[in-house]
Amino acid sequence: MVKLDITLGFEPSIPGSSPGEGTQSKTMKKIFLPIIIVCFLAIFVMPILAQATQLVPATGTGANGSYSLADFVTMVNNIYTFIVFSIAAPLAVIAIIIGGILMMTSAGNPNMMSLGRKVFYSAIIGLALAFAAKAIINFVLTAIGYTGQGV
Secondary structure, eight states, X not given: OOOEETTTEEOOOOTTSSTTTTHHHHHHHHHHHHHHHHHHIIXXXXXXXXXXXXXXXXXXXXXXXXXXXHHHHHHHHHHHHIIIIIIIHHHHHHHHHHHHHHHHTOTTOHHHHHHHHHHHHHHHHHHHHHHHHHHXXXXXXXXXXXXXXXX
């Protein structure tokens, strides 16, 4: 019988053919998983975090370059935009794709189908909450008396 190991590709093996069956595969998973995670972070996340340097205004708009409430609102707007559009939206899209793949590949397995549906709906709800945060920010700014340009 041929075994299919999805995480590392095709590994034909005959059960019972070697005394330490599976130990090499487990060791390889322990070694390669951290390497894959570090590579993913280096390639995809670091350029996004490099954009975070523009979140705080360099100089204030007040007298002698001091910061004012308008600068604080600008900073909150920059942070919100960064979190929602650079982090939350791409992660939600990835979660929606994973949920869809889980549902399509469930092959009648109700546990996999429910897991895929749960991931899918959680991503949609999380994305809606991230976009609804704009209304919460505007409410707080109105409550503290900010009357300038909205966020």
